Amino acid sequence: MTDAAAQAPVPGPWGPRSTAGAMAAAEAASRAAAMPPGWTEAGGPPPPTGWVNPAIAMPQPPNTAAMTFTGLGGSLFGLLTMGFLLQLVTLGLYRFWLITDVRRFYWSHTMVGAEAIGYTGRGLELFKGFLIALAILVPLKAGAFFLALGLPQADMVISIALFLILIFLGQFAAYAGRRYRLARTAWRGLRLRMTGSAWAYAAKAFGLSLIVIATLGLALPWTTAYLERIKMRETWYGDVQGDFTGEPFQLFKSGIIIWAIGFGLPLVMVYQALSGTPSGFFEALWHDARQGDFSPRGPIAVAFIALTGAIVLSGVIAVLLFPAFQAVLFRWRMSGTRLGGASLVSNLTIGRSYRVYGLGMLAAMGCMMVFSLSLTIVLGGLAYTFSTFGSASGTGIAAMVFIVLAYLLSFGAFWIFKQVFIDLRLHRARVNSIAVLGIAALDGVAARNVDASAMGDSLGDAVDIGIGF
Incomplete structure (x- = not known):
């Protein structure tokens, strides 16, 4: 503090006084409040029994903030329903603005302590990014198509190369x-x-x-930690840099049982099915397929059924274990996330993840059944009316329109119910499980913003990776 600042007058109970005098008076009052009754700075009698220093008893300022989600399913249902209908009217062009509205709904209802997160993106940005993504993907896919026409013997190689390129673009x-x-x-x-x-x-x-594929998924914890560290160390909040400190072996220990059941057990089942196949199994199967005969017989049929059953059962086991894997991965990822002196921690449990998926699927299926029954009754009545009072050609056209409309409405209803009963509930469970430790470290952050293109968002949708919202 400078001498001028120390001498600057400030209001006092008996008129103006200097800043230094005000600070001295405040310190004296603080010391007096921390003394037992009857004491002065020179000393005094022993403190009364049961007396507690108020400076010690006073609770410390909280440095932890819980995250909460306040969005309601009814609000999201109305938003999605209106957005889906506008997509039908605009032939799908409104989807970019719908994605923006949905993100704004989720962001604005996500609270860190008492302060909400905001989303400032625009649908037009996503639309422009989509056009740029199409300018990349259309020539790529067209080139692969014409190359396959010119080199039919290399069709498999071209398809694999295109798939790998799309995976790279997805990353x-x-x-x-x-x-x-x-x-x-x-x-x-x-x-x-x-x-x-x-x-x-x-x-x-x-x-x-x-590497993950070559190690049958066992290297996933190490590769995931490495990639998370790259992303978080390039993440900034103002002038505060992020980091990721998650231990790969911790994820490995938490997920090894899931891997053993979801991948190891199916692998053993497929191996057992393959070991029981007769010699020449794949050659005979390939020969029948090339001849257009997809009905294997005898020992070949038994081996084919065993192998197909093992693969299908493997997929079922993987789907059933997906909620458990998601919970373990999310909890590990949150516990390793750092932003300056602040860190995250999550208590999302596997049981909570299963409850969200289980109850959400039951609710979505129930609503879907009611919707399908209602749609069948309405469209069936309209079709009967057209067939009774309309011409034969008009009836055929009306039937085609009803079929297309039923498909679109059913697809839209499934998408809306999934968003409301599964995705929304999962987001709420995840957000409500997070606490921000050391949030006071973010109080003095200074702004350092840069702009970014929406091409990545739209490219992800275009290659069908599903990294939109």
Whole structure:
């Protein structure tokens, strides 16, 4: 404090006094409040029995903030229903604005303590990004198509190469899309941002995915930790840098049982089925398929059924264990996330994850059955009316229109029910399980914002990776 500031007058109970005098008076009052009754700074009698220093008894300022989600299913249902109908009217063009509205709904109802998160993205940005993504993907797929026509003997190689390229672009889209969403996310008036190269990340992620495949998934904890560390160290909130400190072996220990049941057991089943196949099984199966005969007989049929059953059962086991894996991965990922001096922790349990999926699926299926029955009655009545009073040609056209309309409405209803009963409940369970430790470290953050393109978000949708919202 400068001498001038120390001498500046401030209001006092008996008129103006200096800042230094005010600070001295405040310190004296604080010391007096911390003394037992009858004491002065010079000393005094022993304190009364049971007396507690108020400076010690006073609770310390909280440095932990719980995250909560306040969004209601009814509000999301209305938003999705209106958005779906507008998509039908605009032939799907409204989807970019719908994605923006849905994100704004989720963001604005996600609270960190008493402060909500904001989303500033626009549908037009996603639409422009989609056009850029099409300019990349359309020539790529068209080139692969015409190349396959010119080299039919290399059709399999071309298809595999195109698939690998799309996987690589999907990794690029995952990074670029995350960068766009962070740049449009604001909290306490400051936006987050993300630096780094999406192409470099895509190359690393693509190579690590091959390692995961080669190790039958056992390397997933190490590759995931490495990629999370890359993303978080390029994540900024103002001038505060993020980090990821999750231990791969901790995820390995938590997920090894899930891997053993979901992958190891199916692998053993498939191996047993393959070991029981007669010699020449695949040659005979390939020969029959080339001849157009897909009905194997004798020992070949038995082996085919055993192998198919093992593969299908493996898929069923993997689907049933997916909620458990999601809960373990989410809890581990949150516990390793750092942003400056603040950190996250989650208590999401496997049981909670199963309850969300189980109850959500039951509710969605029940609503879907009621909707399908109502739709059948309404469209059936309309079809009967047209067939009774309309011409034969008009009846055929009306039937086609009803079939297309029934398909679109059924698909839309399933999508809406899934969002309301599963996705919304899962988001609420995840957010409500998170606490921010050391949140006071984010009080003095300074703004340092950069812009980001929406091309990554739209590219992810275009290659059908599903990294939108």
